[in-house]
Amino acid sequence: MRPSARNTRNRDTRSAALGIGALAILGGAAILMQRRTQPKPRPKPRRKLRRSAAIMGASMLVDSAMEHFRGGFHNKAMLAAPVLAAASTLGATARAPHMLPVHATSVAVGAAGLGFHGYNIAKRPGGFNWDNLFYAAPIGAPGGLAVTGLLALASDAHTARHGRMLAGFTALATLAETAEVALLHFRGAWHNPAMYLPVTIPPIAAALLLEQALHPNPKTRGAARGAQRLMAAMGVVGTGFHIYGVSRQMGGWHNWRQNAFDGPPVSAPSSFIALALSGKAALDLMEGAP
């Protein structure tokens, strides 16, 4: 084929096709395995929730540490986010006792962070306009820390009613995360068609989960579970896309010291894995699993 002089005519369809193919294989395998492993005992919801909190916490730790470091920690309060994300992650991973105050602080600091970020947006010229929503402190990000704390606290859940509450909460957290992704992928002008995936799959997963929370229905629970698995697979593939995205910055990974900050956040897509685990834990609880 004659080499082309021009820039690519279309969006980055080749990488998108590759990624969507990977997602189909990975997500398909995850859903098929779910059927096959049905008779085997599942991991306990408690373990799933702890894992969920740990993954969400690790994602928050990396993201807030990098972004606040980039901001030079010019406000000392910016240290709180990575410190608490680290504490909650460790607490959830190590199954340390008496962690309630730590996780509760994470929830409180995450909620307070929403105020800080809101203030950062509002104080810029133009206030709450698109440009500031794109480039000022990310409006929803501190919510991730609060979700980490809440997931860790929820690991004591053990009744079907708890399961319904957790399903509702996870569905809402998934929708909030989707909104943040939509904002940032819109900022990126959807330059890769695969950028539409995380605003398509999660709302479906959230809707199925919300349905279970409001009207528990064993017949459609399998679909809800499949959607969670697909969303988890999307988190894996999304991480791959973000690694690829960094490589598309000027200088690629050779210039990681700048591009890891300026490119798409590599740690971000894994939060969908955490939410999927939490969703599955909720469904387990509703099914009366041990």
Add this chain to the structure above:
Amino acid sequence: MSHAHRPRAIDGQAPDVFSRDDTVPMRQFADTDEVDFAIVGTGCGGGVLAAKLAEAGFSVVAFDAGAFWRPLSDFASDEREQEKLYWLDPRISDGADPLEFGSNNSGRSVGGSSVHFQMVALRFRPEWFAARSRLGYAIDWPVDWREMWRYYDEVERACAISGPLTYPWGPDRGRYPYRAHEVNAAGQVLARGAEALGVDWAPTPLATVSAPRGKSPPCVYRGMCKIGCSTNAKQSVLVTYIPRALDAGAEIRDLAMVTRIATDRQGRATGVEYHRDGQSRFQKARNVVCAGYSIETPRLLLNSANARQPTGLANSSDTVGRYLMVHLNDAIWSVMDDEIRWYKGPPSMACCEHWNYIDDHPDKDFDGGYAFMSQGPLPTDYARTLVTNSGVFGHELRRKMALYNRMAGLKMVGETMPCADNRVTLAEETDAFGVPRAHVTYAHDDNDRRMRRHARAFMAQMLEAAGGRDLLETSSTAHLMGGCRMGADPETSVTDSDGRTWDVPNLWVCDGSLMPTGGGVNPSMTIMANAARIADRIKTLCASGTSERAHG
């Protein structure tokens, strides 16, 4: 080798602008092949036209006096080195207000001045296309604004302009292909000032991508845009339309200086005489298009005089070279309390078109309009501004330059009136090719002076409202428009609305020299939109078999 002294687009290969040293295949034509179009110039006019005509199946050779750069390996972060992008051949400049030529009104590269433009991608206000009938000054364009706006859409998509979601002025313009960039601190000074004064402001629509686009990585805000982007984030004609032209089978002849358009006994153009690689050559062509911008296009037409047209080709109306316009480019600079580091990012990230869209205001004592933008001059550029405007030197210059990181500035792009006496003629002195140098005569009129006074006062007020102190005013001009204007009347214009000269049916003009008025915005998008429109007109004329129609 940083300077390209020998042509690079040779032997069926052209530089791959997205690589450090690769080439891409290029179709080539013999001088004896009568090509459909010989286009002189490859910038916002010629580059766009070459791509679109080649894509329509015409055989096209596009000439440029400048080099064919590969930005990734040829562009240095050095203001002096990058002067290789400007047209610095001497020109004779006189009149009451002689123009200075160089960085901000000329280019000499494949891709033209878009290789070093500041990427400001603004549109004309709709009313300006009918300035005489709707606003009462200057002259109407022979084109309806809605048609031009459709072509703005087209070229903005082709250049993946990064712009705001809502633009405060003028009719709705749809969504820019990419989102606006984060406004840098220099731009936020404008924003704060505008909010304090209660006028609108906007992130400037820019021709540099805010997210990956194929082989173009997103802008990394190095701030060297004005001396040539070395990452290819900038969507210049060199990386957008020129590769398209190559793919479609056009030939680009770099370092090829066209000196004369030849004509036959009937007065029709037969091709172009040009110099390349030490040789004098002649390319046969069915049509010739001048796209050398407001100085070189008139110069070429005037230098192509023949027995039938002794005052210059297409000059029966004595309009070639006349109605040359510039933009007033006065600026206000101030010291800020905060560190600004204005060199970060594209130089003009915030803009204000307030006075472009106001007609009846007790303060407005001038015709036309002006926009102004935040500034981020590189150090040498800024030092030169200081020295030439205030004469500071030695310790005082050092003290002023030490404030570089705390400076902010606002600079206007102000419309000047088309005036027949502001013109390009031929000097007696000749250049290395024996072509008479351009002689440019320019004088501002009272309207220019009133607008300049108004803009300086308003920009000063805004800078002070943003917290600026120790204000400094500087004067300058930028951009060129007119010189071979199009129009509806063969008596007062060089070409019709299609860019075809009234006198020579197969001779066309397609660049900024066509512009009948200058407008109060940077001209590149208007030149590109007009070129895209002319390309479609040529396709239509050829399809209907009327391209050969003699007229005038």
